[in-house]
Each structure stands twice: as C-alpha cells, then as structure tokens.
Amino acid sequence: MASLGDLERSVMSLLWDSGQRLSANEVCEQLDEDLAVTTVLTVLSRLEKKGLVQRERTTRPHRYAATASREEHTVQMLNEVLGTVPDREAVLARFIGGVSECEAAALRKILSP
Amino acid sequence: MEPIALVLAVLAAVLAVPVPILLHEARFRLRSPWAAMLLWQAIALAGGLSIVGAPIVYGLSPFGSSLPEALLTAARLTLMEDYAALAELEVHPWHLFALCLGVLLGGHLLLTLARTYLRVLTARRRHRQLVELLSTPLQGRQAEQAAGISAAQIIEHEAPLAYCLPGRTSARSVTVLSRGLLEQLEPAELAAVVAHERTHLVQRHHLLTMAFEAWYRALPWLPTTRYGREAVLELTEMLADDGALAQHSREDLLRSLAVSSGSAEQESPRPGSDAEGNSLITGARLRRLLVPPAPLSLAARAAVLLVSAVLLGAPTVLLLTS
Structure with a gap:
C-alpha cells in the first residue's frame, strides 16, 4: 500500500x-x-x-x-530559494551561490585550461 | 547594584556596535571559521543578556543589594501594597522606567526569536511539500558517483542551483539539485556540491543562524544586527566548503561554484568585467578557496575560546552576583 x-x-x-x-x-x-x-x-x-x-x-x-501548473509551482519554489521573495530567510535554504556573477566569470577564466 | 548595571550597559554598548563592526571583516575568520562562529554566538548571547540585564539591574537597585534579593523584595512590596516601605526605598521614576524598558526589551527579543522560529518552520514545511511533489530522487550513475547522498532530490529546472532544506532529524533533511546543475557538472563536481550541502545539514547550520536572524528582525534599526547575520551566513558557507574539501578536491568545488553561481549565458560579457580576471575576485569565501590560508595557531584558537567563555560568563556572573 x-x-x-x-x-x-x-x-x-x-x-x-x-x-x-x-x-x-x-x-x-x-x-x-x-x-x-x-x-x-x-x-x-x-x-x-x-x-x-x-x-x-x-x-x-x-x-x-x-491551483497552479507544475511549472508555476517550480518557479514559486525557486523564487524562495533565489531570494526574489521576501520570505527567503524563512526557508533557510542555502544555495551554493553567494558568489557574484563577475567573480564567477573570473573564476571560470582561471579554471579554464 | 548600580555599578554592575553600568558595567552591563557598557558591555551591551560595546557588543552592539564596535565589536560587530570589527569582527565581521576580521581576517582570522578565513583561517578558522569555527573560531569566528563561536565568538559570534558568544557575542549574541552575551549582548542579549547584558542589553536586557542592564536596565533591569538598574531598575531593581533600590530594592536590595543582589538581583534575587531585590526581585523578591520588589515583588513582595508590590503585592502587599506596602506604600510606606516603598516610599522609604527612594524609588525614582527612572528606576521604574528602566525596569519596564528591560522587561519589554527582553520580552521583545524572546518573542521575536519564537516568532522567527515558527515562521521558519512553517515556510520550511510548505517548501518541503512542494519539493516532495515536484522532485524525483537522484538515481543512476550520478547517485553512485556522489556516494553518500541519501536524499538528493532533483527539480526540473534549467537554472543551475543546489540548496538544502533542514529537517528536524537528518532523515527529514533534503538536498535539492536542479536539472540544470546536474547537466552542467561532472559527477565529481556534483559530489563536491552535495558534500557542501550535507555539511550544512550535518553541522545544523540552520540553528547557528537562527538567533542572528531573530536579532536582525527584532532590532533592524541597529546596523550591526545585519553585520552579524551576514557574517554568520558567510561563516556557514566557509564551514560547508571545509566540509566538502575534507572529501573532495579543491578544483571540483571551485568548478562547481563557478557553474552554479554564474549565469548560464557566458558569451555575453557584463559591463565592468575586467580582462585581468583575478582582480575581480573579492569574495572572502572564494579567495579562501583559491589561496587557502593557514589555520590559526593553537594559542590563537585557545585565546578565542577563552574570550568566548569570558563573554558568556561575564554577564551571567554579573547578573547572579549583582
């Protein structure tokens, strides 16, 4: 069952x-x-x-x-994670990011062979 | 008791403003994030005790020479409506004002902590429901590669991201990965990401950040509450990085960070991005991964431990012996 x-x-x-x-x-x-x-x-x-x-x-x-499509729910969920909604702290989800886009680009440059 | 109230007030002021400003960028946090985390927790507790304790001790000072005695006397005289005795004690309106301030502040801090905790639990439960409905367990070769993942769930979305959702027990904790991340990372890199998230869960980082979240919500006008919150969040990331590095290579972790942090559209260079590359890496966490600093010496770590113990002990002893 x-x-x-x-x-x-x-x-x-x-x-x-x-x-x-x-x-x-x-x-x-x-x-x-x-x-x-x-x-x-x-x-x-x-x-x-x-x-x-x-x-x-x-x-x-x-x-x-x-009430909402699968995609709408996924977007809502990810918004909570990505911090585009005010409740973000509440979820306490830690996304591996926290690195700015510039830094990520620089990092990619360093790592690229 | 008045001198003790003054000492507590000074301690509260020092812990509320200059200390967080100095500590949130202290270099030693890169070398031993654990030591910095310990210090922050001690500061939060000691700061809370002294900021609430100072006005209460001052307010009760006419009633006796120690806090328990003064509390009892104040309660007894008030309940017995012994106005003659109260008049003899020379209670100034300032004392009553301070007493009310202390009780209100203490109540405000405790209630905010409780409310933050409930909010977090509710939001997490709702989020978990969605994860349960929308995700599928990680299966196959990648699951084997990222060995040790008991509960990695996959969400169908192209944005590369990974996060964890703490539960009451580790069995209820979930690591969530997006399809986008899965497609962009090599298995070894994925394993490093999962190890990072698992370290958050295993070390219960959500509990370490809770008080700071509540502090920030309770006193948002005090700029240093934001420093504390950000510093502790940053420290949990460093600790999770260290946890991942215990089992995985630095390159795998760095590569996974580069992929999951940057936007997917690499071909469009952003204005302000610099051909030199290196100079743009400012994040303390990244710098620390690229150029690992030596951990603090044993003596320095012992000193941090001692300072934390004194910070915790001082207001407690002052309150009990005042």
Missing part, C-alpha cells in the same frame, strides 16, 4: 498532466493503483487544505483541479 505522500504525488501529477477539472471518480479510474474512491477523496481534501488543489462545488460530483 502506497503511503499518503506517494498518493498525493500521483494525484497531483495526474491533475497537472490532464489540465482539466476531474471528479474523484475520474481520478480514481485514471490512477493505475487499485484505490477506493474514499481514499482518493481523502487525498484530494488533504491537497485542498495545502492549497494545491481547488474544488469546484457548483457541480455534482465536485470536481478538482490543480
């Missing part, structure tokens, strides 16, 4: 790849794993709580879609 984290991953990639709003049943059918719809619903509501999935409540059954 896959862990909840793994299930979240597969559900998110399905939603990202399909790019449309899917109901829990459709998610369940399209996932390779043999899962109960209730499990999928649990995973979807966890993802909704994390702000990764949006639920459309006007239809029956409810349909779910990713």
Whole structure:
C-alpha cells in the first residue's frame, strides 16, 4: 500500500498532466493503483487544505483541479530559494551561490585550461 | 547594584556596535571559521543578556543589594501594597522606567526569536511539500558517483542551483539539485556540491543562524544586527566548503561554484568585467578557496575560546552576583 505522500504525488501529477477539472471518480479510474474512491477523496481534501488543489462545488460530483501548473509551482519554489521573495530567510535554504556573477566569470577564466 | 548595571550597559554598548563592526571583516575568520562562529554566538548571547540585564539591574537597585534579593523584595512590596516601605526605598521614576524598558526589551527579543522560529518552520514545511511533489530522487550513475547522498532530490529546472532544506532529524533533511546543475557538472563536481550541502545539514547550520536572524528582525534599526547575520551566513558557507574539501578536491568545488553561481549565458560579457580576471575576485569565501590560508595557531584558537567563555560568563556572573 502506497503511503499518503506517494498518493498525493500521483494525484497531483495526474491533475497537472490532464489540465482539466476531474471528479474523484475520474481520478480514481485514471490512477493505475487499485484505490477506493474514499481514499482518493481523502487525498484530494488533504491537497485542498495545502492549497494545491481547488474544488469546484457548483457541480455534482465536485470536481478538482490543480491551483497552479507544475511549472508555476517550480518557479514559486525557486523564487524562495533565489531570494526574489521576501520570505527567503524563512526557508533557510542555502544555495551554493553567494558568489557574484563577475567573480564567477573570473573564476571560470582561471579554471579554464 | 548600580555599578554592575553600568558595567552591563557598557558591555551591551560595546557588543552592539564596535565589536560587530570589527569582527565581521576580521581576517582570522578565513583561517578558522569555527573560531569566528563561536565568538559570534558568544557575542549574541552575551549582548542579549547584558542589553536586557542592564536596565533591569538598574531598575531593581533600590530594592536590595543582589538581583534575587531585590526581585523578591520588589515583588513582595508590590503585592502587599506596602506604600510606606516603598516610599522609604527612594524609588525614582527612572528606576521604574528602566525596569519596564528591560522587561519589554527582553520580552521583545524572546518573542521575536519564537516568532522567527515558527515562521521558519512553517515556510520550511510548505517548501518541503512542494519539493516532495515536484522532485524525483537522484538515481543512476550520478547517485553512485556522489556516494553518500541519501536524499538528493532533483527539480526540473534549467537554472543551475543546489540548496538544502533542514529537517528536524537528518532523515527529514533534503538536498535539492536542479536539472540544470546536474547537466552542467561532472559527477565529481556534483559530489563536491552535495558534500557542501550535507555539511550544512550535518553541522545544523540552520540553528547557528537562527538567533542572528531573530536579532536582525527584532532590532533592524541597529546596523550591526545585519553585520552579524551576514557574517554568520558567510561563516556557514566557509564551514560547508571545509566540509566538502575534507572529501573532495579543491578544483571540483571551485568548478562547481563557478557553474552554479554564474549565469548560464557566458558569451555575453557584463559591463565592468575586467580582462585581468583575478582582480575581480573579492569574495572572502572564494579567495579562501583559491589561496587557502593557514589555520590559526593553537594559542590563537585557545585565546578565542577563552574570550568566548569570558563573554558568556561575564554577564551571567554579573547578573547572579549583582
């Protein structure tokens, strides 16, 4: 049995790849794993709580879609790392950089054979 | 107690302004970053104790000859509403003002520390969720080459970068590499990068920087809090470099730095870049990698250790015996 984290991953990639709003049943059918719809619903509501999935409540059954594309999430994540957002210190990520571009260019010159 | 309050105030002033200015560019940090790190941590603690302690000791001075005694007397008289005894003590409004200042400052520092810690934890949790969803484990030949990587995750992005995300335990800590970095580095260079990031995690550098982050947030108008924060961040990078050099060659580390730091577009020379090259290398960290300085002598290291111990001990002893 896959862990909840793994299930979240597969559900998110399905939603990202399909790019449309899917109901829990459709998610369940399209996932390779043999899962109960209730499990999928649990995973979807966890993802909704994390702000990764949006639920459309006007239809029956409810349909779910990713709040942002895979690329948008990656960019957001890297912005935190590269310090283009104010929260940068909070992430405490240390990027190997910290070297200015001029210095890097000079370094490349020294190292080039 | 008043002379002790004065000593604490002087100590606080010295640790708040001239010491960080002198220390953040002291040359010895290049030779023994550990010694400098120890000194910074001692300064932060001693500075905090003395800046909060000085007004409190002064404010309590009419109530007794030692801090515990004065605290008890002040609390007792206040609770018993013994105005006659209070009047006899000749408590000046300045004393009350100093007492309030000390308590507020201490509360402010502690609350900021707690808030910074919570903020960091929340941001890290959110970031980890994204890493878990968006990355794939490093596999295959490169993983073997960079042996010892338990949790390197790959993010699909062309910008070359590497960073680490500390967790509560080392099993929850992750090193994240971008696809761009993976494609531009040789396996040996990649291994050096991963060793650098792992040193950050293993030596728990995020804990060493936490107090300085909080200090900076608590007193942003004090320019030296920024010095401390930057100096400690720089020291963690030097320590991580040293950790990587313990297992990998200097050339591999330097090459990986050149690739991951510079922009990918090498063909467009920037205005201001100099044909001489060398003169442009100003970063202390780089200089240190290119021309490794000799570590501090044993005597010098012992002296730094002693100074740190005195820095930590002095305000503590002053507070307890005042």
